[in-house]
Amino acid sequence: MPDTLSRYQALVDSGEISFDPAQAAVARRLSSLNESLASYRLARRKSSALAWLFSRGQKQEPVRGLYIWGDVGRGKTMLMDLFMATSPVRRKRRAHFHEFMADVHERIHAYRQKLKAGEVKGDDPIAPVAADLAEEAWLLCFDEFSVTDIADAMILGRLFGKLFEEGVVVVATSNVVPDLLYRDGLNRALFLPFIALMQQRMEVVKLESRTDFRMEKLSGQPVWLTPLGPQSDAAMDTAWSRLAGGAEGTPATLQVKGRSVAVPLQAHGTARFSFADLCEKPLGASDYLAIAHAFHTVLIDRIPVMKGLEKRNEAKRFINLIDALYDNQVKLVASAGDEPTRLYLSETGTEEFEFHRTASRLIEMRSDEYLSLPHARRSQPSADTGGIVET
Template identity: 25%
Template sequence: MTEALSDRRPAPSLERLLADLVPPPRFSEARLENYVPDPARPSQEDAKQRVTAFAAELAAPRGGFLAKLRRRKSGPARGIYMDGGFGVGKTHLLTSLFHAVPGHRVYGTFVEYTDLVGALGFQKAVDLLGESVLVCIDEFELDDPGDTLLMTRLIRELSDRGVAIVATSNTLPDALGEGRFAAQDFLREIQAMAERFEVLRIDGEDYRRRDGVTEISALPEAEVSESAASMDGATLDGFDTLLGHLIRVHPSRYGALIDDVSAAHVTGMHGLTHHHDALRFVVLVDRLYDREVPMLVSLADAAAAPGVLAELFSEELLRSGYRKKYLRALSRLASLTTDGGALLHSGTAGAAS
């Protein structure tokens, strides 16, 4: 019988949380040398050159304890904040920096760091991360007041210890939280955090769109179910059942939720109208994308748009403060379903045992 993601109850250990603080498989080979800027977008080349220079600064001899003490007295460490649309190479540059810098460094998404603080306690997390040369934060977002206070304080304390912090986001630092909660009430904290960063604005077109991947491809339900039954390590879920299960699993555990999954099959996919369902599904899509897990999906109403899921997120959702998150998810989901279709028709999937 094919396993379902909704049957899984991941409970990653602290050791697992720490081990996961590395770049995801999709970006394991990302290097500054193979980041290819779009010639029509000078900001991409500028960002590459600045990140390259920053890597050289961090790789320079640090001079032992006395030099570290002098750095602390001279002021907090500066970091880089890469802002721009989705698919312009921010994560590629971030992971390239991680690989270019020697010494102890950590890499995680925003939600992975908030979960780590929850598991360790704030001070212990600061002490642990404070031993790093570099802390990389991908998908930096402030979605609620609690996360705002926690992450702004974490960044200040790590910076005060001389730790370089580099983050990527779809939102400029001073605009974090806009349209999501009463960000003006936390303006002082947000601005104090933003002062620690040099902002690099990276323009460009989503590279997945340049590759011709623009639509979320859907298949007949019977074909999705048959595919799931024929593949080792595949999972099969109804869309609504999966959404219900995601409520009971913390988003920081979505990576563990898809451990050893070769392809995720989802039937009955339909449009979403509420943020609570949509945002959890966005995180799942991000983890599937990071781990290069193909998706094969069918629609709840295939007759409405044969072969293509036209509107996953409602117009109201797309007009909200989370618009960029939703658009990124659509782009990544299109890529994942394209990979799923290629896997299905390649004839390379292993027979189920």
């Protein structure tokens, strides 16, 4: 299997991305990590004769993960894509950090319910939860590592301490250096040992790319294409090629509260849907939140003008969709039947009133100020997702 650096160079050679020395340096470190993981995996296999040789008379040193941080749009998601594609580890998991922590809290709650029912013993759920997580995946990869919730902050030190004891290796991307995590948070002093633990078990690397590649691809380009027709369809194809770095993209699914949400096309943190995919199917707010958390840029093809009460369901879903994208500062490129203020035509129903806010948000989402914002979550419930699964 080609290593991460080779995959990166192949993208450069094909013209899908421009060469950036800072990105290449991080790709080289990810390749080195994959080499260490290959040996570490072999030593972990207790049934292997070679594992016996590894462990005989010496204890294997744990593999240090990577914490990659840098400004928005520098290529962190793309590099994580390449790392995951080239990783030799079979039991691996990639998730946005907030989704991972939502899963952890749900597991803790389930353990406490079993404790009340007398099905398990022990007062502290952290150790068994960490053991279960480590059994499922011993390589954990987190996109957009950030800590804003005190409930997360108060358990992270113990949780990751147990995960590291189980031999788990962690790779994460973030917009902030570890020392600034949970900055000004309540009881932050109790959080500081976790930062020290991360710095001990993860190599901290700053991705100092020369430019905001994402903004470079969007700035000066039309992101609201109207009217509908062959010209706007072609423009959407061009936008996809530019944003996906020339990659064709692959289908994927998002797991949301036990359901599967289909993603027709995705690559490098960008996803492409039709209006019918998103608003003519029975999707809800949690589904749209999962999409907003998983992708920094979303393309929507062929948004029609919605007329009358017979289109109120589609209009309501579209309102919820735009709310999720806007609140998480997701970048939107769309083709539509008309300008935002003329997309929903009805004189009755609450959707007509609510659509005024949606139209205002759509107009703001076209501005350079909005397009320059980092992909971020605000104080709202996280969708219970298990990450992106390519299909």
